[in-house]
Amino acid sequence: MLDARIPEGPLELKWTQFKATCLLINPANRRKHKVIVVGTGLAGASCAASLSELGFHVEVFTFHDSARRAHSVAAQGGINAAKNYKNDGDSIWRMFYDTVKGGDFRSREANIYRMAECSMALIDQAVAQGVPFAREYSGYLSNRSFGGVQVSRTFYARGQTGQQLLQGAYQSLMRQQKIGSVVLHTRHEMMDLVVYDNKARGIISRNLDTGEIKSHSADAVVLATGGYGKIYYLSTLAMNCNASAIWRAHKKGAYFAAPSWTQFHPTSLPQMGDYQSKLTLMSESLRNDGRIWVPKKAGDDRKPNDIPENDRDYYLERKYPSFGNLAPRDISSRAAIEQINAGHGAGPLKNAVYLDFKESIDREGKQVIEKRYGNLFNMYEKITGINAYQEPMLISPAAHFSMGGLWVDYGLMSNLKGLFVLGEANFADHGANRLGANSLLQACVDGYFISHYTIMDYLAGNGLSKTDEKGLKEQFDKDTIRVKERLQKLLSIQGDKTPETFHKELGRILYSKCGLLRNAHALQMAREELKNLQQEFHQRLLVAGEAHSINFELEKAARVEDYLQLAPLIVEDALQREESCGAHFREEFQTKEGEALRNDNDFGYVSVWESTEKGEFILHKEHLDFNYVTVSERSYK
């Protein structure tokens, strides 16, 4: 039975109640407890620094060469907080409600309320660290508004909010390292989780410079390893983002929730060719002044500027008159893919839609638009070589954010005791669709304000002193050997296809059959194709080099192997959920107008998966009770 361990009491007092009653450890005794933190993004760095400040012994791992390079660095738009600085009616309650609704009623009320509650202190914390958020001329903090809400609660630092927040967390982490209470292992990849006595007790790491495989024990393990959207190969994620840490933990017994809920960002740059390795995000803010359209006639080959008004279909404005070009992410992305699939796609590969600024330039002047979006137009030109002041941008939906992740309870602990999962790596607050600017917040809140309480609570009461040390050591030895054997096996296949080739193929299968639009038939086909691809991987994989030095190909091979195991679970999850909700759109389940058709009676739960040794998937359900909001249909018409 899954127990989310939500504290009793009214919603607005649950977290207060938890903090007031959780177990504490005396400052002098904290040093005796060691916690391993994997990941130095916003979630990991903030958690490690906060634990270290309290006096815990912390060891941190990241595959990056510096903690500052975690992919949180790439977040552009901003971070939400219910400060109500605009006096526009914002409150914890409203932010809570927007997030529950935005997630299409597929997340836990208590968690979301807590995130909104902690959002204010997070802005205070970031400012105190020196994060240079945008300011008014009066010196007060400035806000802007983001998709899916009616208030302005987004704080931002130009188009580099993630970078600036991450520097705050990174600097706090480096400060702790200098003091000596954090041991930081850069260029170390977690290869496996060590579980003993049904408790997480450490990890096996690979030193990516020397190839050394080593075990590290601890009283608790924190995974803050980010999202796995890169499983689609082409995505807005960094090249090295992966699912390996959480997938390995899953194979050791940690449940995986809602694996198929991936957000596709509507305003990414389209794929231009087969060589392409990633898709760059263009800020969503462009939709404030750009109009989205496609040619009315399928296959229209004219240049965009040669297509007259009458031959254009401004499909978002047509279908969602009240939100128009600012319809939420899932809806905008879906509408775009429908146009592309119906042959209306634009660009050389017919895989994009137009984002057109002509009207706003005519109305407000080029200078105004330049001031607003100059850096984005430059970036667009840098990447595509196209001047967007003269012709419309080409944009397309791209895999972006994983709402799914390891299942955690209210204390961010997995069903495996002592395993805490933070940030994008967990399934917690975003339900079936994440609202813009909420995930930087979630990563920060998890790490700065929640995990140290809940980890301390666990450490104080876990009874590890009774552990059979000999058995534990044997477990470490066994897992270390297994990791070595696994890598040798990957190296020894010596086939003819590189990890990259497999990853690209995997991406193609997932995009076409388990992407924005899904149906049972396509998903069943994907299941078969994935089975074959997995088989082929073990027969034809070609990994260059050897295991005892820098070998990026070996790193990729291991990550792709994990992706290939996760993909069937993603498909299974999408197949099992016979409804449409948020980012999960099953074509069989739509309203007459083509909108998502949720089925609260039969699917008002989170799908939580267990994998058996034999690779079978077992479904557990966490039923969602909504005691404070009324579950309704999400309408943006």
Add this chain to the structure above:
Amino acid sequence: MKLTLHIWRQKNAGSKGNFKTYPLEGLDPNMSVPEMLDHLNEILIRKGEDPVAFESDCREGICGQCGFVINGHIQSPEKSATTCQTHLRSFNNDDELYIEPFRAKSFPVKKDLCIDRTAFDRIIGAGGYIGVNTGQAPEANSILIGHDTAEEAFDAAACIGCGACVATCKNASAALFTGAKIAHLAMLPQGKLEAKARARAMVEQMDAEGFGACTFTRACEVVCPQSVSVANIVKMNKEFLWG
């Protein structure tokens, strides 16, 4: 598109490296430089040769992970761009490209194009922070910061830690990197209290890492992908000497 690549190959930190030549055909002008290397590596691997070791992660110019020297240009022949933001349309058909790692004593080469930039982390660790623990912060709007100060602080804080400034400097100085952090934090009221001690500790660490002295040639500012200004070096000197 056709290019001839001369790439620095070096087995490990201890060995001597040299350029090796790889003619490449069938390139697309829209490929980025790392994508071109991906393409080359696929070919090398199929031929049973060791692929070129190079690092990149975000491939959109923000993580600071990539960065090579291309025909003597640090990061990129383009202005304010990283290597990953450089596309083949910046070159001409049949061009020869010499690609090598950043060169600096404090950035030892690990393999091929991969260098060790951990010296930067140690400089930050020495004092590149505001000493605030989680939970201590006052209400955010109780610290007023003028619009222009916030913007200026941002300009300094925009550094991506790529090391281009060091690589281009004839003295291999880290003054721009260090100065940018010192200036970013000293400019803000929250960071003023520790400004002098911070500047001392960071400059001492910078020297201890073996970076050279700054002779103010301003070469760093030119190659910085984020256009971080040398005015930050002046601020650093001020904090360090008179703070």
